[in-house]
Amino acid sequence: MQTVLQTRAEATGYAETSTFADVTSFCDVLAREYPFVKRASLCRSTEGRDVPLLIVSKPGFTSGSQAHASGDHLVVYIQANIHAGEVEGKEAILMLVRDLLKSDPARILDATTLVIAPIYNADGNEKFGDGLVNRPHQDGPARVGERHNGMNLDLNRDCIKAESPEMRGVLREVYGAWDPDVVFDLHTTNGTRHRFDLTYGPATHPDTDPAVLRYQRDVLLPTVRKQLRKTHKWELFDYGNAERRSGELIWATFGYEGRYVTNYAGLRNRIGILSEAVSFLPFRFRVETTYQFVLATLNKLVDDRKDIRKRIVAADAYRAAEAGIAFEMAARGKEKVDLEDVPPGTRIDHTKAPTKWKSVVLPTYDRWAMTAAAKVPSHYAVPKSSTDAIRLLRFHGIELTELRKTPTGFEQFLIKNTKVSQPFQGHPLRTVEGTWEPRVTTTDDYWIVSTNQPLRMLIFHLLDPLTTDGFVTWNVFDREITSSKTYPVLRKL
Ligand SMILES: [Zn+2]
Structure with a gap:
């Protein structure tokens, strides 16, 4: 009889998160059970860990060019645990792959090759410490790793300079070997106390190919948002924070720069998807929202794969005459956002969800616009x-x-x-x-x-x-x- 393969989060009732050893043995079990699952290596980390890269290619592809030559097959790279205090992506993606291997009604594994780094920042993960110190304002688990990698770098600022073994591994083993069409980067935000169940973002660099950018920002993510509202009654929104700008309260996205994982994908004409679970919601729920968000997004990607491949092939052939050298944040309009409603000076337990809200209509700055260009x-x-x-x-x-x-x-x-x-x-x-x-x-x-x-x-x-x-x-x-x-x-x- 087969024992049920569980993550450490599942096995401990969400009291704990997986260690490096847990993740590698989980990957090894999957690779033993399924001939088309391979446990490859992303890199050797600064502290000497063999960072796992899980390759799930049911048709048996061994490279991106092979996968893409077959027609409309998509290669999807999913990266979790880049900030090792934000651990839900690591748990969710292991669970999701295990579950898809067992039952895959939408036939995701026929239409996509999944390349997965479940524990991208392995060195940070192993620096387990008090969750409230390593990741403030988070509702469990009690002990998590640290944000920075073994070189004390924030890996979500390293894409251009590529100093870390992790980013060099991505460039070689993921972009070089697999040329992914889609890049997921799974996080948790501990910013503004809003009412959303999960927030997301597309690649935001304005020099992302326009057709590829429009698809991810205006088609893919809004569809997933509607879908999860329907199936789970969750409210998703664009990742960001409430900020003052010239005295006015706005909803502001993050930087456009290519140093960020998802924006870097955009500069390579690819789809970048940022997922940000919400730190003050319980750990179990954060795993669930991340899991369902990735699943719903994969489903939509599979539906649209012909169109996506067409856009990407055209983007790779397109030769834009100009590119941006200065940018400013831009709004798509005004939308309702529920923010925590407490009188100034009230003591708040930041690890728990707000209980009182006020609805405000905020200019929604979800994108960047070019303000100066060069040839x-x-x-x-x-x-x-x-x-x-x-x-x-x-x-x-x-x-x-x-x-x-x-x-x-x-x-x-x-x-x-x-x-x-x-x-x-x-x-x-x-x-x-x-x-x-x-x-x-x-x-x-x-x-x-x-x-x-x-x-x-x-x-x-x-x-x-x-x-x-x-x-x-x-x-x-x-x-x-x-x-x-x-x-x-x-x-x-
Ligand atoms: Zn993060």
Whole structure:
């Protein structure tokens, strides 16, 4: 007789969350039971853990190109536990895969290959401590891991600079090997005390391909919202917080930058889905909402898979002439939001749900708009001596061509001014000001980066000196910028 495979959360009545050993043995059991389930490796973490990547491909695909060659099959990457105090995604995704393997009425496993990192931040997970310290304002479990990874980095700020073994693992084993159409990133928010059961977000970078962005923001997520209202009587809403802006209370989304997991997917023309369970709702309920949210979203993705593949293939072939270098938050309109209603000065138990509410109608800032653009060049030239940049471009999967002399027909960027911020994630974030001029004074050997490739938008945002979340920002070119008046990367329009 088979014993029932349970997560630690289930086995303890939601008093505890899974350890690293629990997750790996759960994955191993599934891989033993089902021939088309593989337990692969995402990376070796800073502290030496073999971070599991679970591959569930019922048709037996072993790569993204194989899956995509078969027609409308989707590859879906699901990442949980990036912030290891936010543990419901880890539990929910193990349960969901187990359940789908047993019974899959919507035939999700026929239509999708699931690539799953159930415990992305394994090192953070194992730093179990008091839940109220490691993740304030959360209603259980009593002990959870820490937000940061083994390098003390926030992995949800690491997508551009890719310093962590975890992000490098994603670039190699997920984007490189599987080219996912959809990327889920599962979190829990402990922000504004609202009445929603779960909040979500699409990729918010405005340089996400427009057809791919419209699908996730205007079709997919609103459908899932309606569906869960109907089936579970839950209210879902866009992830965000109530904030004051010029004196007015607004509902504000998070940053547009590519450093965030879901926005990074957007810059690669893919669907990014942020899930944020609500910290002051009980742990068991947070697992349930996350589970049902992912399931409902998978169902809708399967329904729309032909359309999704069409949009993605078109996005990879599209060559936008311009890209953004400045952005501002924008509202889709005004909508009703229920906020906690307590007199100022009232003592609140932040680990428990509010009991009194007031409805307010708030401008709903769910997106970003471009306020300044620049031309996307046909080529960049990166000096061979800029080895960190070259290495990073390769990590991101960008194609380079070698050139053994100074390229002709290129422009160089003359730096008039440069500034750094207070350190963030160990980096004094840099900005530069200046102008392109049609003259090249350097004599380096170069690698040429054509923007005539699917990752055109990502290339622009990594390499252009004026972008707000690229290699300049994260100090990749600091040595060159502080020793020369010209930016090391050349461009050809
Ligand atoms: Zn988080």
